Amino acid sequence: MAPRTTAASAEKRRAILDAAVRVFAERGFNHCRVSDIADEAGIAYGLVYHYFKSKDGILDEVFLERWALMLEVIEEAAADESLSARERLAKVATFIVESYGRHPDVMQVVIVEVTRQANTFGRKHWATIQDAHAGIARIVERAQATGELRADIPPSFAAIVFYGGIEQVLTSWIFDTAPSRPADRRRAVEHLVETICGGLDPR
Amino acid sequence: MAPRTTAASAEKRRAILDAAVRVFAERGFNHCRVSDIADEAGIAYGLVYHYFKSKDGILDEVFLERWALMLEVIEEAAADESLSARERLAKVATFIVESYGRHPDVMQVVIVEVTRQANTFGRKHWATIQDAHAGIARIVERAQATGELRADIPPSFAAIVFYGGIEQVLTSWIFDTAPSRPADRRRAVEHLVETICGGLDPR
DNA sequence: TCGGTGATTGACTGATCAGTCAACCTGGTA
DNA sequence: TACCAGGTTGACTGATCAGTCAATCACCGA
Numbered sequence A, B: 001m002a003p004r005t006t007a008a009s010a011e012k013r014r015a016i017l018d019a020a021v022r023v024f025a026e027r028g029f030n031h032c033r034v035s036d037i038a039d040e041a042g043i044a045y046g047l048v049y050h051y052f053k054s055k056d057g058i059l060d061e062v063f064l065e066r067w068a069l070m071l072e073v074i075e076e077a078a079a080d081e082s083l084s085a086r087e088r089l090a091k092v093a094t095f096i097v098e099s100y101g102r103h104p105d106v107m108q109v110v111i112v113e114v115t116r117q118a119n120t121f122g123r124k125h126w127a128t129i130q131d132a133h134a135g136i137a138r139i140v141e142r143a144q145a146t147g148e149l150r151a152d153i154p155p156s157f158a159a160i161v162f163y164g165g166i167e168q169v170l171t172s173w174i175f176d177t178a179p180s181r182p183a184d185r186r187r188a189v190e191h192l193v194e195t196i197c198g199g200l201d202p203r
Numbered sequence C: 001t002c003g004g005t006g007a008t009t010g011a012c013t014g015a016t017c018a019g020t021c022a023a024c025c026t027g028g029t030a
Numbered sequence D: 001t002a003c004c005a006g007g008t009t010g011a012c013t014g015a016t017c018a019g020t021c022a023a024t025c026a027c028c029g030a
Helices: A003-027 A034-041 A045-051 A055-079 A085-102 A104-115 A121-145 A155-175 A182-198 B003-027 B034-041 B045-051 B055-079 B085-102 B104-115 B121-145 B155-175 B182-198
Strands: none
Touching: A003 A034, A003 A045, A003 A055, A003 A104, A034 A045, A055 A085, A055 A104, A055 A121, A085 A104, A085 A121, A085 A155, A085 A182, A104 A121, A104 A155, A121 A155, A121 B155, A155 A182, A155 B121, A155 B155, A155 B182, A182 B155, A182 B182, B003 B034, B003 B045, B003 B055, B003 B104, B034 B045, B055 B085, B055 B104, B055 B121, B085 B104, B085 B121, B085 B155, B085 B182, B104 B121, B104 B155, B121 B155, B155 B182
């Protein structure tokens, strides 16, 4: 791209991406048209294809962009020596839950349209999704090594259950009503970490 | 349907349903054709529409049929006075995990093609999905009332995390390799119940 | 044997839509 | 001012497919 237009060009690209997220969230990837995205972005149909290779490519980018942020946070949480295992897990859960709080459409698209589509996007991005599992598993594994968490549950298993728990909570918010107040979201994170770490057995 | 043909008719209907499950699992609901189902079932295209109202209707039936079994098991587990809370949860988890062991295609379709499609099937069947959450929540709630489980985690929240954990485990099996040996599946159930009830904190 | 009902067939229709393309516009540069 | 590269337009094409339907078949009871 020519230097002089980079800024404006990038902005338009972003506008299309944002419009696509809204359209995907409202109608679903499989039930919307590329023309819906163009309309939502207020541009001509063909311009979408000037900025993106294909409809699939737009969804890929929405997912990868968000997921990269999440992987970063997981790495950060794993690397921060000052945190306890619970705090690390809470940091990961908080990021995901707050992502939903701030960008519910994006998270809906990531979870509903990508993560679970076994035969298309899910399978395509499975390795990337596993990176998140692996990062969480590493947090658990290191805490097990120091005795901070019990060692008789496989870390990768714990990670999958932990992530699955968050995802299902978000799913219930997507299908029903999500908590609008930050305090409610904070409480969800607390309950999640407490359930996974503390367990449901009486104290 | 005329009495004389009921048996054969029901059998053919079942054959189409089974073929559809195989096709949906392999290609995904959105990427297969009704003609694929007909081919897989070894029948003419038009016959599919003699037995089913629409392509969507077939998926609905696959989901509802399986989900009804699950709801039954959850009710059973909740009602059986001889079981502890852990045993009730283990019973539910075992049924789901063993459903996958016996009918991986069906479970893949239920989880991947229905459960998470927020804008089409997911939303349509959300109330039914919630019935399962509610059943599990009831198990938790009653155990909390007797002091068998701690009372400071909302039952509905615990239920969502529990179900989400199972679902994510199955998802990882669907995308990767599922354990083929019954013992491995049994261990998965044990780990799940242990994680949710016992927690990851050291004993 | 005949009549009729449900089962079965597959060609066809109508609609949908992703992606292409040739023309046009615009704003910066020489 | 003239030029041009990238931005922008939207009509069009080609392919795909869900669902229809008129014709044919097969089996049962009368």
